[in-house]
Amino acid sequence: MNTKDLDLLRRSELFRFLPDEHFEKLQPLLREERYDFGDVIVKQGEAATAFYILLSGRARVVKTGANNGDEIMLGTLRPGDSFGEAALTEGGTRSATVRCSTSVEALRLERADFLQLAESVPELKQYVQTTRRARSLQSFLYEFSNFGRLSAPALRSVIEKLERVQIEKGNLIIRQGDAAGPMYILEKGRARAFLQNNGTKKNLAFYRDGDFFGELSILNGSARAASVEAYSDCELLALPPEAVRGLRESYPEFGRLLEERLAQYKVDT
Numbered sequence: 001m002n003t004k005d006l007d008l009l010r011r012s013e014l015f016r017f018l019p020d021e022h023f024e025k026l027q028p029l030l031r032e033e034r035y036d037f038g039d040v041i042v043k044q045g046e047a048a049t050a051f052y053i054l055l056s057g058r059a060r061v062v063k064t065g066a067n068n069g070d071e072i073m074l075g076t077l078r079p080g081d082s083f084g085e086a087a088l089t090e091g092g093t094r095s096a097t098v099r100c101s102t103s104v105e106a107l108r109l110e111r112a113d114f115l116q117l118a119e120s121v122p123e124l125k126q127y128v129q130t131t132r133r134a135r136s137l138q139s140f141l142y143e144f145s146n147f148g149r150l151s152a153p154a155l156r157s158v159i160e161k162l163e164r165v166q167i168e169k170g171n172l173i174i175r176q177g178d179a180a181g182p183m184y185i186l187e188k189g190r191a192r193a194f195l196q197n198n199g200t201k202k203n204l205a206f207y208r209d210g211d212f213f214g215e216l217s218i219l220n221g222s223a224r225a226a227s228v229e230a231y232s233d234c235e236l237l238a239l240p241p242e243a244v245r246g247l248r249e250s251y252p253e254f255g256r257l258l259e260e261r262l263a264q265y266k267v268d269t
Contacts, residue, residue, distance in 0.1 A: 144210025189234030
C-alpha cells in the first residue's frame with residue numbers, strides 16, 4: 001500500500017479515531033481489490049463476510065424496495081468512504097447493494113481475520129460497533145424519514161444527539177398536558193396520537209416507521225397538546241428539546257423541515 005492510500009485510509013470515517021497501536025495491527029489484514037464500471041461489490045441479501053473502503057473511483061449504494069421492487073438510492077461512495085461494518089461485528093446478510101459508477105480500487109477486510117484480531121484487542125470490536133450504529137441510523141433516516149433530505153453535516157449532527165428509547169405496547173410515549181419533552185422518531189413499531197376529553201378519546205394520527213412527533217410543544221414552548229400511545233412495542237429515537245433548538249439554529253434546513261410540519265398541523269386543524 002502506497003503512502004497516499006495509507007493516508008486516505010487513516011483519515012477515513014472508520015479509522016480516523018482508531019488508536020495508532022490498533023491501526024498498525026489492522027493494516028496488514030487489508031487486501032487490495034479492483035472493480036470495473038457496473039460491477040457489484042456486494043449484493044443485498046447475500047452473506048456479509050467482509051468490510052470495504054474505497055481508495056479510488058465512485059460507487060452507488062442502492063436498496064430494493066420491499067413493495068414494488070424499485071431501487072432506492074441511499075448514497076454515493078467516494079475515496080475514503082467505507083461500508084460493511086456490520087459484517088465485522090454482526091455478520092448476517094447485506095442490507096443494500098453497492099454498484100460501481102466508475103472503475104474502483106478498494107481495500108477488503110475479512111470478517112474472520114477481524115474477529116481473530118479482536119480476540120486480542122477487544123477495544124477494536126467496540127470501536128467498530130459504535131461506528132456501525134451511527135451508519136445504521138443514517139441509512140434508516142435516508143430510507144424512511146424526511147430527515148434523509150438533510151445535508152450530510154446536518155444529518156450527522158442529528159444522529160449524534162439521538163437517544164434510543166423502548167416503550168412497551170399500551171404505555172404512553174407522550175402524555176397530554178405534560179411539559180415539552182423530547183421529539184421522537186419512530187424507528188420500529190406503531191403508535192397513535194389522541195386527545196382525551198371527559199374520559200373520551202379522539203384519535204388524531206397513527207405513526208409508523210420513520211414518522212416523527214413531539215416537536216410541536218418544543219417549537220411553541222407549550223405543554224403537550226395530545227397523548228401518544230405505543231400501539232405495539234416501539235423502538236424510538238429521542239431528540240431532547242435543547243438538541244432540537246440547537247439544530248434549528250445551526251442548520252436552517254432542519255428548521256425548515258420542522259416549519260413544514262408546523263404548517264401541516266395548521267392546515268389539518
